[in-house]
Amino acid sequence: MYDILIIGAGVSGTAIARELARYEASICVVERCEDVCCGTSKANSAIVHAGFDARTGSLMARLNVEGSRMIPQLARELDFPYRNNGSLVLCMSEEDLPALHSLYERGRNNGVTGLRLLSREEILALEPNVREDVTAGMEAATGGIVCPFGMNVAFAENAAENGVEFRFGAAVTGFQRTADGWRVLTDNGPLEARIVVNAAGVYAGELHNMVSERKLRVIPRRGEYYLLDHAAGGFVGHTIFQLPGQNGKGVLVTPTVHGNLLVGPNACGVDTLESVNTTAAGLEEVRQKAENIVRNLPLGQVITSFAGLRAHEEGHEFIIGEAEDAPGFIDCAGIESPGLSSAPAIGKMVAEMVRDKLLLSQRKGFKATRKGILNPAALSFEERQKLVARDSAYGHVVCRCEGITEGEILDAIRRPLGARSLDGVKRRVRAGMGRCQGGFCTPRVMEILASELGIPMEEVTKCGGRSRMLAGVNKDGYAEGDGHGAV
């Protein structure tokens, strides 16, 4: 029996876990997938929104502004990539100018600092690839970009280091009330806890509705993206948004913390919570919308496209708090954009809520910092020389596109909550995330995984479950009388 069971190891669930780890309590995070950061947290815009967008007075606005203020310091404490590149909202027509001004006012009312209205000339001087017919715009100096995997993994590792338990590969299937709290049924056995925190992303509505008569509607809304090569990373410096206006909501064009360029997302209702497929129409829409704000977009440099689901709550508000008719069941639902930016504040808010309910006391020895995976490329020549001399695995480049060494991959696998699959390695150290998309390094990373996990090559997966990379060995399908043999 745990004091607290958090459902979901995405950025919200792990932010909550990390904050709760400050208190004397037994905590478990239960996750349906094989790793942290497998749902919406892995496929989004990777933006730290300044906080001008959400409705003034909403929980969303408050947590966004608070979260974005916490991230720079957290990035230092927990060692994840973050950059304060600033964002620009572009107004593309005279008619939309009033909307730009009201966005500016809303931002100020939300408590966002560093907002500045810009003329067309000022914008073009800042960002020469913006379309020349831009009318005006707004800069948000506090806007930033973050590695969503890095932040999620950092929260999780720091929580684990402070005693939080993680159970992967267990999808929640139902709930039973007990005298002390909840019995949570999973497809991998039941778990009991006094408090349940529902941070299940796109599944949060479904889980809430299992315990509550006050139904929530969380509707998956898909967003599709293009990711471009490093060669296109300098196309824009700021995160470029289009002011929502007569042509609807646009897409954003932004550099990433790793020097790529990211373009998207569109928004499209989908039938299932698993519809993370891209579509020709969706990607075409992203292209067209991007070309509404920038010119000469180098789409020849696209290295991959992907889709993520937004956990859209019909009132477009974060639903955070105890379900009215299910005591001890705390929802953290409807966490769509700006959910990533808000995550630290969500973590704090939910943790305080649980603390007050269980009357938790501060735990001595909470370790607030965590060291990320060493990035040799960030070292000086001499430092790197010393590193390789000390550990030769850092001298062996495995992923040539991103320059990732065996040392980094081993670290990604060996650390607490380490990678168990190719995608797990990719999210932690970017091996396979470059322009060849794993063409060269996939067999090598598979070998390292097999050897480190002590499994045969055939059991190495892309992302857990049934995602095995290999079907077998050569000629193993040649049984007697199998029909093979006739040409």
Added chain:
Amino acid sequence: MERCDLVITGGGPAGLAAAVSAWEAGVRDIVVLERDQELGGILNQCIHSGFGLHTFQEELTGPEYAGRYVEKVRRLGIPCLLDTMVLELSPEKVVTAMSRERGLFQIQAGAVILAMGCRERARGALRIPGFRPAGIYSAGTAQRLVNMEGFLPGREVVVLGSGDIGLIMARRMTLEGAKVHVVAELLPYSGGLKRNIVQCLDDFGIPLKLSHTVIDIQGRERVEGVTLAEVDANLRPIPGTEEHYRCDTLLLSCGLIPENELSRAAGVALHPTTAGPLVDESLETNLPGVFACGNVLHVHDLVDFVSEEAAAAGRSAARFLSGGGARGHRTIPLRAGKGVRYTVPAAVDPVRMDEEIVVRFRVAGVYQDVSVVASCGGEPLVRKKRMIVSPGEMEEVRLKRADLLAQPDAEEITVALEMKA
């Protein structure tokens, strides 16, 4: 810092042939830097036969062809550093490299030959929509798994792209026990050799669908199927032509891209069509003393031509190192004319060029009964008849030094196809 006369980045067929020819031209201080654990490059995984007909007048497998050059390099005692990744090349020819054994180190090179080869175009660059499950492999990655590690990536296979690697992998997967359902090709013709279409597909009853592409990939964890559709003249899928294939694997063989990240970062100017360095008749880039050859320069069809080109790069580097062959006062640009996509080299210096040089190029479509014409100021210098040319096969035309010296006012040389009216 260590110094070395000639640093060759890459120990595949290009790097090895360049090393041998530079040695034969008198260079004694050479080092080959190879990122893999053995020499030979991608040839090691190309276990099919068909290599070496031009060079050795016999039909060899990839490992055997590579073996011939590895043996030469060994016999000459040319040092090769394996498991060594070149991280950076500076315009001043300082090469930064790293390996387990030697750690991080720098070499000041007198000359550099770029021979890094190419990579495959990945699913992302093809922008195929759908899910992103396990089971989508570039043909070359599958080739490595099957031919070098002995693993079967899947049992029910669809191949997109009818380049030679795709065709050859269709056969290899079949022979190792997989069922290859279909090979789809976006274009109305295959970029692969006729021989491969017959011996890799027809022999095993594998259908080739021209003007078809994959428009959807199904399966969240592992590939469960793909949807093929016919495309129109603008290569857009035609609604109503969709066909579904159940499969667990999609192999992609959709083109190769020269790997020039190192070159680009060093300031080497690249050709917009080939994505390889812009070189002159000596295969020298815009950085003096930096040469390029093989698939990093432009994607070749036959390794025999890679060896030939690399040997020329080795000789040029040797001449550079001996202080000869400074660029003359004049270079004539080569222009790709009608029906020609690009030429390598992109310029010639008539003063320092050899008596005769080979200009290699690819054509833009399949044309029958054409003449390849290299002309200067409207005057043809060379004309040769070709019964058929196709984009899948590299073409060449030879230019003579004497002819160019006879044209002191030449502003450019055009290589073009003349079609029959």
Added chain:
Amino acid sequence: MRESRELICIGCPMGCQLRVQLEDGAVTSVEGNTCKRGDTYARREVVNPTRILTTTLPVRGGCRPTVAVKTAGEVPKTLLLDCVRAVRSLTVIAPVRAGEVVCEDLCGTGIALIAVRDVEEKK
């Protein structure tokens, strides 16, 4: 017995559509070829199509898991899969040398299977 067969010439990208007339299994005429190579190819291909086979075999005690092998000569096309079947349980012991015979007579064809590269012993 008269018979007519169609095939595509593999000599060059032309890919000439060849029509071969046979009488009692012997070629009487080849049409559709543009050059001599087409004629030669057609006569061989319709009577006795043969191919080089390449595949891999597992290596025991080697620094690599497998070795690539090829047939020392061409084997009948119709026997390709039977040949693979015949070697499916074959394992080679390191060290292996390029050119080394790993199977004397593949599937009764009289053709040997040989390694195409070295595989050193695992240290």
